[in-house]
Amino acid sequence: MHDYKKHPWTMVYAYFIYILGGFGVTAGAHRLWTHRTYKANTKLKVILLLFYSMSGMYSVVDWVRDHRVHHKYSDTNADPHNINRGLLFAHVGWLCMKKHPDVIEKGRQMNMSDVTDDPLIRFHTKYYQWFHLFFCFVFPAIIPPLLWGEPWMVSILANSFVKYVALLNAVWTVNSLAHYYGNKPYDRNLRPTQNLLVAFLTKGEGHHNFHHAFPWDYRxxxxxxIFHITTIGINLFNKLGWAYDLKTVSPEVLQKTVERYGDGTHELNQYKELPSNGF
Structure with a gap:
């Protein structure tokens, strides 16, 4: 007879793997390698690459290139997931269709030497299909059966497929929902918005109006x-000395930007301001 008491542990474990994979995307591919908002030592880079492998996404080089193009040509034909082509296109359609010629052209012009010259990135890119196959699908599924006897089919379904689909769609909401719904306290002229649902799903990436206004800010x-796990994680690695040179926007620049370009909703936010060191 099957022991259904094992399922909750497997669900908790699947969510944990979801968090780790997401951290590899948000703290690694996004904030470290795309925007260089902080620096990381070799140990942290290896950890981030392994966590990124859990996401099952394409190579770090491709991810960074697409995201840099997105920021430089946001909401134009050169934007890989241009929100002006519709919510569904920005969410997943852009991955199912041939890229717009402008996306290809601008992508080829993007300077990627800081990423491609990194020996760790080069090694991971060379074998990323194997890294992703093992860390996204194989490794997550073998732990529950070995440690607490979860049936293999249940573990594979929860930790290889449901987790994978959930994580992909969570990341995609940044391109879709966070460019469609929400307020714009930092720059009303930008399409990206502040979206708390997206921030919760992605553990801190939904404050997209802020991010596009200040893309160099590591936070x-x-x-x-409490659910800004990416920022909290970077802060913890900073305490260990593994993450350093954390960049933040100055209070003066932030205030001037809000006053000059904001939509007037900034003063409605009642949460405590985050200090420059994150604690």
């Missing part, structure tokens, strides 16, 4: 919430 938000 990706002016405020720290």
């Amino acid at each position: 990706a938000s002016e405020f720290l919430y």
